[in-house]
Amino acid sequence: MNSAQRLGFSKGTKLLIIHADDAGLSHSENRATIQSLEQGIVNSYSIMVPCPWFYEMAVFAKNNPQFDNGIHLTLTCEWENYKFGPVLPVSEVPSLVDENGHFYKKREQLRENASVEDVKNELEAQIEKAIKFGLNPTHIDSHMYSVGASPEFFDIYRELGKKYKLPVLINEQLMKIVGLNSEVNIKQEDFLIDRAYFGEFEYFKTGKLNDFYDSILEKLTGGLNLILIHPAFDDNEMKGITVNHPNFGSEWRQIDFDFFANEENKSKLKENSIELITWNDIRKAYNDGSN
Amino acid sequence: MNSAQRLGFSKGTKLLIIHADDAGLSHSENRATIQSLEQGIVNSYSIMVPCPWFYEMAVFAKNNPQFDNGIHLTLTCEWENYKFGPVLPVSEVPSLVDENGHFYKKREQLRENASVEDVKNELEAQIEKAIKFGLNPTHIDSHMYSVGASPEFFDIYRELGKKYKLPVLINEQLMKIVGLNSEVNIKQEDFLIDRAYFGEFEYFKTGKLNDFYDSILEKLTGGLNLILIHPAFDDNEMKGITVNHPNFGSEWRQIDFDFFANEENKSKLKENSIELITWNDIRKAYNDGSN
Numbered sequence: 001m002n003s004a005q006r007l008g009f010s011k012g013t014k015l016l017i018i019h020a021d022d023a024g025l026s027h028s029e030n031r032a033t034i035q036s037l038e039q040g041i042v043n044s045y046s047i048m049v050p051c052p053w054f055y056e057m058a059v060f061a062k063n064n065p066q067f068d069n070g071i072h073l074t075l076t077c078e079w080e081n082y083k084f085g086p087v088l089p090v091s092e093v094p095s096l097v098d099e100n101g102h103f104y105k106k107r108e109q110l111r112e113n114a115s116v117e118d119v120k121n122e123l124e125a126q127i128e129k130a131i132k133f134g135l136n137p138t139h140i141d142s143h144m145y146s147v148g149a150s151p152e153f154f155d156i157y158r159e160l161g162k163k164y165k166l167p168v169l170i171n172e173q174l175m176k177i178v179g180l181n182s183e184v185n186i187k188q189e190d191f192l193i194d195r196a197y198f199g200e201f202e203y204f205k206t207g208k209l210n211d212f213y214d215s216i217l218e219k220l221t222g223g224l225n226l227i228l229i230h231p232a233f234d235d236n237e238m239k240g241i242t243v244n245h246p247n248f249g250s251e252w253r254q255i256d257f258d259f260f261a262n263e264e265n266k267s268k269l270k271e272n273s274i275e276l277i278t279w280n281d282i283r284k285a286y287n288d289g290s291n
Numbered sequence: 292m293n294s295a296q297r298l299g300f301s302k303g304t305k306l307l308i309i310h311a312d313d314a315g316l317s318h319s320e321n322r323a324t325i326q327s328l329e330q331g332i333v334n335s336y337s338i339m340v341p342c343p344w345f346y347e348m349a350v351f352a353k354n355n356p357q358f359d360n361g362i363h364l365t366l367t368c369e370w371e372n373y374k375f376g377p378v379l380p381v382s383e384v385p386s387l388v389d390e391n392g393h394f395y396k397k398r399e400q401l402r403e404n405a406s407v408e409d410v411k412n413e414l415e416a417q418i419e420k421a422i423k424f425g426l427n428p429t430h431i432d433s434h435m436y437s438v439g440a441s442p443e444f445f446d447i448y449r450e451l452g453k454k455y456k457l458p459v460l461i462n463e464q465l466m467k468i469v470g471l472n473s474e475v476n477i478k479q480e481d482f483l484i485d486r487a488y489f490g491e492f493e494y495f496k497t498g499k500l501n502d503f504y505d506s507i508l509e510k511l512t513g514g515l516n517l518i519l520i521h522p523a524f525d526d527n528e529m530k531g532i533t534v535n536h537p538n539f540g541s542e543w544r545q546i547d548f549d550f551f552a553n554e555e556n557k558s559k560l561k562e563n564s565i566e567l568i569t570w571n572d573i574r575k576a577y578n579d580g581s582n
Contacts, residue, residue: 026528082347100346237318240318
């Protein structure tokens with residue numbers, strides 16, 4: 001049984017969420033995300049609560065409840081010159097930060113240093129901060145899928161979904177990428193995204209991201225599918241943030257924007273009999289107990 | 292006796308610091324500040340420790356000790372969509388923040404709400420954070436001169452200068468702008484900037500900022516003078532930060548950059564017999580007890 005069936009559709013229905021990660025990261029990311037939602041084919045996004053531009057995006061989310069908006073739980077900051085850290089005081093979650101009080105760059109550092117308790121407290125604080133601000137999140141996912149850095153962190157992630165009655169992004173391909181054994185760490189009760197799609201550095205480097213995105217739409221199969229993108233502009237701000245980090249860097253993000261903010265690509269969805277679905281739809285099914 | 296004389300110069304010597312405020316605020320502000328120092332006539336700047344781009348500017352400061360760099364003590368955040376708050380946990384300085392944990396927009400709100408103890412602890416924490424990061428600050432000044440919101444805050448500011456053996460920016464015109472009685476609040480021991488110059492909204496609105504800057508250089512008189520500017524680019528990031536806030540907004544900051552990063556304006560200093568001096572020069576005199 002695939003997750004389309006769990007949601008009451010036929011096995012062959014090609015369900016798709018087109019999801020913008022990293023809202024709140026920067027003004028550039030916010031502007032591009034908003035335009036991709038309003039003009040393009042993006043139909044869901046999630047916000048990074050610890051980031052400098054959280055406030056701007058959170059105001060948009062409050063004023064635009066018609067758009068799916070989740071919480072992009074954040075435990076890592078991969079950038080060279082642009083830093084952020086926990087929403088909790090550093091003294092309360094010392095195992096999550098480097099000597100300057102910022103998140104570690106890599107999942108491996110997080111795995112080596114972070115205590116389970118600190119991860120739990122920080123992730124919960126991010127959700128609480130969003131709710132206190134007035135957000136009504138539709139789902140939970142995770143920046144760099146760093147919640148998958150260890151089985152213990154992953155359990156916390158799943159439990160937060162239960163606690164807040166929110167669907168969480170669980171997917172085998174993402175688990176594989178971060179080195180989490182899906183055979184052991186997926187539970188019977190988990191609601192799965194059947195297939196997640198995201199660009200690889202090789203596609204970007206060889207100028208084939210657009211082709212990759214086209215091919216996803218053309219070859220999509222039945223079940224619940226998810227495309228993860230990071231729309232932003234290749235402007236001074238994003239160049240500054242992603243300096244020396246072409247992987248998911250500003251040029252890549254501009255390509256994401258250009259493809260997914262393009263209204264003309266709506267026809268590709270129709271041509272390929274793709275049905276967009278939101279996390280909010282899933283949340284409703286989830287909370288009805290029908291999944 | 293003017294402050295040129297206190298520094299060992301003749302009364303008529305036209306000493307000038309050309310100072311960029313707000314480094315660390317944004318990537319745009321950092322880039323423009325750095326270019327103004329390297330190519331232009333700016334010869335000093337100060338960093339906002341609580342801001343998102345502090346890290347980038349602090350790395351520059353550590354790697355470029357030839358440039359004067361101070362701490363721009365910050366207790367207010369005047370922007371609509373771009374928010375920051377204390378470096379201390381909000382729970383430790385609750386009187387400094389609004390319901391979202393961000394600094395108040397206005398000095399008046401700070402005056403009404405902030406406790407003397409919270410101001411003291413937060414300002415000291417900002418200096419300590421900078422020093423811990425490896426900075427060797429040359430001076431202390433204050434964003435929006437908000438340390439002048441009350442006589443008690445101003446006393447803390449002065450005491451921090453003593454504690455860290457750093458000169459602090461004390462000037463009658465700035466005190467007047469923020470409503471602090473200079474007759475009562477300037478002490479015999481204070482080292483004063485004789486005259487501080489900064490743009491006014493009227494000049495910006497009527498397109499006369501450039502003329503104003505030219506006239507400062509042409510009409511400068513003997514003593515210790517200070518020009519306060521805010522170089523940045525009128526780009527998407529700064530437009531986003533300063534939205535609905537043309538006063539010291541992105542267009543204004545671009546004008547500041549264009550004028551003071553312009554190498555050709557070096558000749559104007561020479562033509563007008565202006566001698567640039569740094570806060571570091573003042574610090575040395577200050578710590579020798581010669582002032």
